[in-house]
Amino acid sequence: MSRVLVVGSLNADLVVRTERFPGPGETVAGEDLTVGPGGKGANQAVAAARLGAGAGVGVGVGMVGAIGDDDHGRTVRDAVAAAGADVDRVAVRTGAATGTAVITVDARGRQHHRRLARANAALEPGDLPPSTTSRC
Template sequence: MDAKVVVVGSLNMDLVARAQRLPRGGETLAGDSFFTAPGGKGANQAVAVARLGASVAMVGNVGDDAYGQQLRQALQTEGVDCQGVSVCEGVSSGVALIVVDAASQNAIVIIPGGNGLLGPESVRRFDSLLQQAEVIICQLEVPSATVAWTLARGRELGKTVILNPAPASGPLPSEWFAHIDYLIPNESEAEALAGVPVNDQDSARRAAERLRQLGAGKVIVTLGSEGALLVDGAGGRHFPAAKVVALDTTAAGDTFVGGFAAGLARGLSEEESIVLGQRAAALSVTRAGAQPSIPYLKELAP
């Protein structure tokens, strides 16, 4: 079966330590627990798409190490098409070192490994997957030239193109915006991209409007416990979030993006797809880890 969604992006093994608080510079803290789990924004989003009811293929790189084998197997177990996941000889797989505090906030250090070798030619080899897809998703954990090529190719093919600009530390290249149907940043990413301070719904709307002025089709700013804000040519609409007790916010944004894309691929409306992403993300934050926290469609209350 052809994949309706193709995710071009990163695969990481997450090494997760929990502690009462995040360490200060030069400080050694006693932690509470440790575990490893498959992650990476691209792989997380692919798993979310699969678990939330749409067919999906992944294009990315792993290293020739044990983590690479585990990352690939984790995707295959979920039914993700992995023909586009290549093994890079002589390098490690991507790794994310994550510390989560008692308030469920996290600090993350990422080592790109094979993700850093995902060049445009790596994606071009699997152009048939892009041609067959309905929705194409990119993030910013692989080289920017690869993201640029994929966005442009997605627009050329007439696909629905989603960019989750994470992690973002500054503005995007101006030529990218015209290729993006849905730009989905969180609050800090919207602020970095738009140059507008974001601390509430009104400021998030201003940032989103600025990003639309730069050329993005529609902007969805995820606001954590405050929900999500959709800004398009008709104005803005706020979608409140379900109230939950958060344990770990890792991969919540990825779950939302994957759920939203899965909804579009399944033929749901834009509104229904946003709500699907929100419901899945709300459940994900009540669980630990990245991919282990992503719910299956059958777990979501009707």
Template structure:
């Protein structure tokens, strides 16, 4: 069995839907607050486990939570999706990470993250990478831990520069596939990662392969968005699963845009169970 390992964040998502986002100093009315599992790492692990179940791709999660109800909820959600959570550490006296999310009538979102226990995840928490086919990383955990994981992996490293922050050149040097959105790509500018995917929302994505001197455009599926929260995580997870299953990057991206399309048609940050109807409709 190929294996995807996610080293990343686990958060409780506090979500309020509203007709429109408030301006500076403005208060707007919202619907009832909902609390659910999230965090970029946890979202990716859930999506990878659900997408990989039929492809012989197992999933593991490395992260940190607080010893609180929020932490137990998000860890249990990752486990229920089929991912191994044995390396999710519990930090006594520390709160689980929290994301405050506002979703407007168009399904777009704004997100503010309080890292909590995610900020305590260190290189000493990393496992051996002997059975890992693809390692996925993002920036909701400390950058030194991300760099240590990328350097130690000895396998395909898939890095998502989200939430965007400047990173040391050594991290990009240790990355095999970089996944960024248009905004992140513009902030990053030139970079030494030979293979990358630039996501463009409803316009699909571009796959760049400097070694082959090619740029491939992958069109998105047209769907009616409900909530875009977590769609990028579903996309990244889908790329990881298909790379672990042996696809090339362009085919993995074609699969990932369909997984991302499914993700925006449901509310919440985590990809729901993928039934036969969804697999047929979205080509999964």
């Protein structure tokens, strides 16, 4: 059993760097695009695993969430697992896309986020370990 259980989102983060944010109806050229794993829940599970939460006591960190049956979902799940978290409770939702965040970062480092919940919204009480749902 996990000593730290994270229940939260798993997303593909699409990060666009630009000189400045556009105004309404305006197009501004992007300078760079990166695509990588993200989501508040996934980020917390990775951070806890990297900090050694529960180290030496079986599985220290467990992740509960939902992804789509797509490349983004596999990438996010694999990144969380590679950090040392247990991803057995990450549900794969066929027919739903993995959550996505489109993040624009300007030259000053300010960020605008747009989030599409997608498979994250398909998380169900049955996806939680039984000992967790009995305490809710």
